[in-house]
Amino acid sequence: MKRLSRYRRHKAAAPLLLVIALLGIGTTFNVASATIKSATNTFDRSAAIEEGKQIFLKGCSSCHGLNAEGGAIAPSLIGVGAASVDFQVGTGRMPMADMSTQAVRKAPVYNAEQTAALAAYIATLAPGPMIPTEAQLNYERDGSTAEGGELFRNNCAMCHNFAGQGGALTQGKYAPTLMGVEAKYIYEALITGPQAMPVFSDKTITPAEKLSLIKWIKSAEAEPNLGGASMGRIGPVTEGLLAWVLGLGLLIAVAVWLTMKAR
Amino acid sequence: MTTAEKRVSAVANYVDERTGAAGWVKKSLNKVFPDHWSFMLGEVCMYSFIILLISGTFLTLWFDPSQREVIYNGVYEPLQGLKMSAAYASTLDISFEVRGGLLMRQIHHWSALIFMAAIVAHLLRVFFTGAFRKPREFNWILGIILVTLGLVEGLFGYSLPDDLLSGTGMRITSAIIQAIPLVGTYISFFLFGGEFPGVGFIPRIFTLHVLLIPGIFLAVITIHVMLVWYQKHTQFAGPGKTEKNVVGHPILPVYMAKAGGFFFIVFGVTAFLGAVASINPVWLFGPYTPGQISAGSQPDWYMGWLDGLVRMAPPWETHAFGHTISWNILIPALIVPGILFTGMALYPFIESWITGDKREHHLLDRPRNVPNRTALGVMSITFVLITLINGGNDILAVAFDLSINQIMWFSRISVFVLPPLAFVITKRLCLSLQRADRELVLHGKETGRLVRMPSGEFVEVHEPISEQKRFILTSHEQPTPLVLEDIDSRGVRRAGKFKNKLRVRLSKAHAVAIPKVTAQELKEIENH
Amino acid sequence: MRTVSNEIESIQDPGPAPHVLRATDVNQRSEKRAEQQVAILFALSGVGSLLLIYSYVFVAKDVFIFIPVMGNQNAQQLGLGIGMAMSLFFLGMAAIHWAKTLMPETEVVNHRHEFRSSDEDREDLIKTVKEGVAGVQLGRRKLIKRSMAASMGLFALPPVLLLRDLGPLPKKLLETTNWKSGTRLVTDPGDRPILASDLEVGSVVQVLPAIAGLSEDSEHFERPLKDIAKDPVLLIRLRPEDFNLTPEKLAMTHEGIIAFSKICSHMGCAVALYEQTTKHLLCPCHQSTFDVTRGAKVIFGPAARPLPQLDITVDAEGYLIARAPFSESVGPSYWERNSQ
Numbered sequence A: 001m002k003r004l005s006r007y008r009r010h011k012a013a014a015p016l017l018l019v020i021a022l023l024g025i026g027t028t029f030n031v032a033s034a035t036i037k038s039a040t041n042t043f044d045r046s047a048a049i050e051e052g053k054q055i056f057l058k059g060c061s062s063c064h065g066l067n068a069e070g071g072a073i074a075p076s077l078i079g080v081g082a083a084s085v086d087f088q089v090g091t092g093r094m095p096m097a098d099m100s101t102q103a104v105r106k107a108p109v110y111n112a113e114q115t116a117a118l119a120a121y122i123a124t125l126a127p128g129p130m131i132p133t134e135a136q137l138n139y140e141r142d143g144s145t146a147e148g149g150e151l152f153r154n155n156c157a158m159c160h161n162f163a164g165q166g167g168a169l170t171q172g173k174y175a176p177t178l179m180g181v182e183a184k185y186i187y188e189a190l191i192t193g194p195q196a197m198p199v200f201s202d203k204t205i206t207p208a209e210k211l212s213l214i215k216w217i218k219s220a221e222a223e224p225n226l227g228g229a230s231m232g233r234i235g236p237v238t239e240g241l242l243a244w245v246l247g248l249g250l251l252i253a254v255a256v257w258l259t260m261k262a263r
Numbered sequence B: 001m002t003t004a005e006k007r008v009s010a011v012a013n014y015v016d017e018r019t020g021a022a023g024w025v026k027k028s029l030n031k032v033f034p035d036h037w038s039f040m041l042g043e044v045c046m047y048s049f050i051i052l053l054i055s056g057t058f059l060t061l062w063f064d065p066s067q068r069e070v071i072y073n074g075v076y077e078p079l080q081g082l083k084m085s086a087a088y089a090s091t092l093d094i095s096f097e098v099r100g101g102l103l104m105r106q107i108h109h110w111s112a113l114i115f116m117a118a119i120v121a122h123l124l125r126v127f128f129t130g131a132f133r134k135p136r137e138f139n140w141i142l143g144i145i146l147v148t149l150g151l152v153e154g155l156f157g158y159s160l161p162d163d164l165l166s167g168t169g170m171r172i173t174s175a176i177i178q179a180i181p182l183v184g185t186y187i188s189f190f191l192f193g194g195e196f197p198g199v200g201f202i203p204r205i206f207t208l209h210v211l212l213i214p215g216i217f218l219a220v221i222t223i224h225v226m227l228v229w230y231q232k233h234t235q236f237a238g239p240g241k242t243e244k245n246v247v248g249h250p251i252l253p254v255y256m257a258k259a260g261g262f263f264f265i266v267f268g269v270t271a272f273l274g275a276v277a278s279i280n281p282v283w284l285f286g287p288y289t290p291g292q293i294s295a296g297s298q299p300d301w302y303m304g305w306l307d308g309l310v311r312m313a314p315p316w317e318t319h320a321f322g323h324t325i326s327w328n329i330l331i332p333a334l335i336v337p338g339i340l341f342t343g344m345a346l347y348p349f350i351e352s353w354i355t356g357d358k359r360e361h362h363l364l365d366r367p368r369n370v371p372n373r374t375a376l377g378v379m380s381i382t383f384v385l386i387t388l389i390n391g392g393n394d395i396l397a398v399a400f401d402l403s404i405n406q407i408m409w410f411s412r413i414s415v416f417v418l419p420p421l422a423f424v425i426t427k428r429l430c431l432s433l434q435r436a437d438r439e440l441v442l443h444g445k446e447t448g449r450l451v452r453m454p455s456g457e458f459v460e461v462h463e464p465i466s467e468q469k470r471f472i473l474t475s476h477e478q479p480t481p482l483v484l485e486d487i488d489s490r491g492v493r494r495a496g497k498f499k500n501k502l503r504v505r506l507s508k509a510h511a512v513a514i515p516k517v518t519a520q521e522l523k524e525i526e527n528h
Numbered sequence C: 001m002r003t004v005s006n007e008i009e010s011i012q013d014p015g016p017a018p019h020v021l022r023a024t025d026v027n028q029r030s031e032k033r034a035e036q037q038v039a040i041l042f043a044l045s046g047v048g049s050l051l052l053i054y055s056y057v058f059v060a061k062d063v064f065i066f067i068p069v070m071g072n073q074n075a076q077q078l079g080l081g082i083g084m085a086m087s088l089f090f091l092g093m094a095a096i097h098w099a100k101t102l103m104p105e106t107e108v109v110n111h112r113h114e115f116r117s118s119d120e121d122r123e124d125l126i127k128t129v130k131e132g133v134a135g136v137q138l139g140r141r142k143l144i145k146r147s148m149a150a151s152m153g154l155f156a157l158p159p160v161l162l163l164r165d166l167g168p169l170p171k172k173l174l175e176t177t178n179w180k181s182g183t184r185l186v187t188d189p190g191d192r193p194i195l196a197s198d199l200e201v202g203s204v205v206q207v208l209p210a211i212a213g214l215s216e217d218s219e220h221f222e223r224p225l226k227d228i229a230k231d232p233v234l235l236i237r238l239r240p241e242d243f244n245l246t247p248e249k250l251a252m253t254h255e256g257i258i259a260f261s262k263i264c265s266h267m268g269c270a271v272a273l274y275e276q277t278t279k280h281l282l283c284p285c286h287q288s289t290f291d292v293t294r295g296a297k298v299i300f301g302p303a304a305r306p307l308p309q310l311d312i313t314v315d316a317e318g319y320l321i322a323r324a325p326f327s328e329s330v331g332p333s334y335w336e337r338n339s340q
Helices: A015-039 A045-059 A081-090 A112-125 A143-155 A184-190 A207-222 A237-259 B003-019 B020-028 B039-058 B084-095 B103-128 B136-160 B164-178 B184-193 B201-231 B251-278 B301-312 B325-353 B371-391 B393-400 B404-443 B467-474 B497-510 B520-525 C028-058 C075-101 C119-136 C143-155 C157-162
Strands: B068-070 B083-085 B245-251 B318-319 B323-325 B445-452 B458-463 C064-067 C071-074 C107-109 C185-186 C204-208 C231-237 C258-261 C273-275 C281-283 C288-293 C298-299 C312-314 C320-322
Touching: A045 A112, A081 A112, A081 A184, A143 A207, A184 A207, A184 C288, A237 B103, A237 B251, A237 B301, A237 C075, B003 B020, B020 B251, B039 B251, B068 B084, B083 B084, B084 B103, B103 B136, B103 B251, B103 B301, B103 B371, B136 B164, B136 B201, B136 B301, B136 B318, B136 B325, B164 B184, B164 B325, B164 B404, B184 B201, B245 B251, B251 C075, B301 B371, B301 B404, B318 C312, B325 B520, B371 B393, B371 B404, B371 B497, B371 C143, B393 B404, B404 B467, B404 B520, C028 C075, C064 C075, C071 C075, C119 C157, C143 C298, C258 C312
Parallel strands: none
Antiparallel strands: B068 B083, B245 C107, B318 B323, B445 B458, C064 C071, C185 C204, C204 C231, C231 C258, C273 C281, C281 C288, C288 C298, C312 C320
């Protein structure tokens, strides 16, 4: 102790103490909250629902109402089901940051466990679409790529484009790209109809058909561009641009060189 | 004579005794072609046409132009077992089973895009330099025929594979034909062989695309090029160049080497694009069925302006006496393009009517020296660009986070507002450039070096431009406006009062220019 | 027309600038170097041809290689294409470089001749034509003139007539679809009939008319494409209070389910973008927008007519059926269409 007190007035003493204090507080907090986490990891359902309710009240009720009844700026969540929550919160669309046009996919605010809690809570409000299980999402085994393609072109291509690259809707809304979207989220979007997207109920597109759809989307995503670089897979607009810029541009450059006098 | 020379002269003798070709070949080999990069745009068109013929013939060896339904049984897994037309299935086979098939398909399609782009660039070059004036008016009209044929040929070409995008284009085409009053439904039923999509459309457009239209193309291109050959190419003004001569390199050997080499360049660049850039991936679009559609469906770029016009058209139809006239289709798809192309075809005659100029012209104009014509050209380009942009409004909306509704309204308004604005700005720009030319001739080039005079004044040193450059900047003609007396020398009143007033006014506007430097002014400057 | 540039005032032509020789004209080393450059270009072209041959013969069709920026590319396609491009491009470059650096670059002057033929030639032509026309003597031979005109007139008709069998006459074909009174709505694909309860509020489904004799296994029955160009119908479910329709249009709905032709009334594309939030249908071809709550009324874009609405109800077993065929033609307008 005496050895330490010799450095009491050292100029590094104050900053060092500050750092130790910060580390101490931070660690204590982490340990404390970790204890809470490990409690819900045993998936005590009622605790999850309670946690979900707390998260809801803190982060969602300002728009969606204290009882999720909705309001002027946000729809009611009664009956939307766990699947809606898993989709919207899991893809980061909710909480919505920019209220201008539509919910944009961004980095999720809540982690997987918090999302599950929120979903559990909303599911208690009224029956609604459920989160698909792993067994229900085995598109490799249960889907057919060719059938999925036909279904995609019949039901999805008009908004999401023939290759799932996304497309424009009215008034600045858009259907986002389907590339890089987890199978679970595709399935949930189909059954919940987020925002402008319509609902594709299981009676009209059966679960097996939905899996075929997902299988085709995944196959299109994995498929390399077979003829060369693709410029976005959006069709003649980018192709025409390239023809002018690279095609005619290169040829004019050669023509200029050709007619220049040699040095 | 060497052995080689003996052999060649024997062959030449054989041919000449039967055809008298020596005289003609001698004249031809002595012809010269002036050198300017912009004169090569027409060559890009011609070479692209040849590339289209070659790659197209390759494709016909495997393509099946039939709408007969087949079940796909090829290597591409995502389409296995699906029903599709034989045309689509054979396109898939060309893409996946024939070695080099996809490459040739892509070369063919890229070549078509470059062909049309080069035609437009060539048309603009001819327009802006006034190469359409006498004696080349007829060649200009042939050129307008070629660009129109090119549009149609391209439309038929990309409709042949019968994928979702092409089929959508076919649907639009049938709707346009159907909208024609009185005969529309009959023409549509006859062309398609029944109701849309019919069974006859693809085989029939195949015949048009592969036989009839290329045949007409060959004939028209031949006359077009022979006219250039016979009338001799125009040239830019410059030292040693007059209205009565052509200065350039002779055909043998330089021009042949350069022009021949350029053919391989064009083919090589097209092949490069075919190798590294994917175009029209029909396997991703899927086979055409009228119940499907993709977001972001556009035709190829050279039809995109028509698509943009159709999109921005107001929703006008006349419903009367049990009949319907679709103005919302007729105006953008047939009437406006009809006016535009007719106006383009007649332009040489319109301009010569305005200027009253009936002389031959073989020296080209610098665009700045004809401000009215240049402004008209830029105005037309602006119009086409706005319609083209609107044709891709949904793609733009997604790429740049915009609203298709806003882009549409922007296009509807700017298509009326921006072209006249472009006219005025371009005309002013041309006049400014003329002023700059005057300055250059009178005072020389600015060197950026400052010199302090003994009086304390700073002046920038100007370097006089070369005699040749000075000549180029002042050799152009500056027309005076037309003067048409109401009553001529014999007391006869001139007919067509309103027409003449219009003509005089247009002629005055056409003649607005900054007076060029005369020899006198130059002498004065040199003396002081 | 008069010009201001009369020859006295205009600056005179000073003649071309003195000819500047190229490096290859004066310098032997430069010349040799240019030759070598041309040779290298020819060689590169040869490399391209070899690459093409190698790719065609030895590279398998299913090999993919990774190229930066472009991602995984098919090796055979790339090899064939780059090989072809190189063989062509460098051939051209070689010829051009050769011409530019080594071939004589002196410019030659050709003289332009007047196009106008001589007066003598013109008079001769006029004489020849006049004599030739006079030889025909049409003016005197009235009988020949009249009979020729008549036969020529008739002669023009067969070429047009021979094309008559290109297709059937339109007649009423554009007015009819496969929707009749009592036709069941079935899913596409799958051909399954639909109960009203199968649809949730906010859902949309594409349906086709059930065809008699269609088995469960629709592999064996093929709907002709010309039917698919007119039959598809979009079934949308809203809440009944969302509708803003006339009583007769409302009567054509069933418990909030409304049915419209999927074929756009503008130019015939499939109108399938349904926005659940705004209840608008958007056609992706030309952006015509239809308001479902007001009977697919056009609210934006070039379409001039609302989408035809199908009168639907349920049959005894609860499956959705059409109560009557469409009351107007489906698809784009045409001259004979009664659109009032």
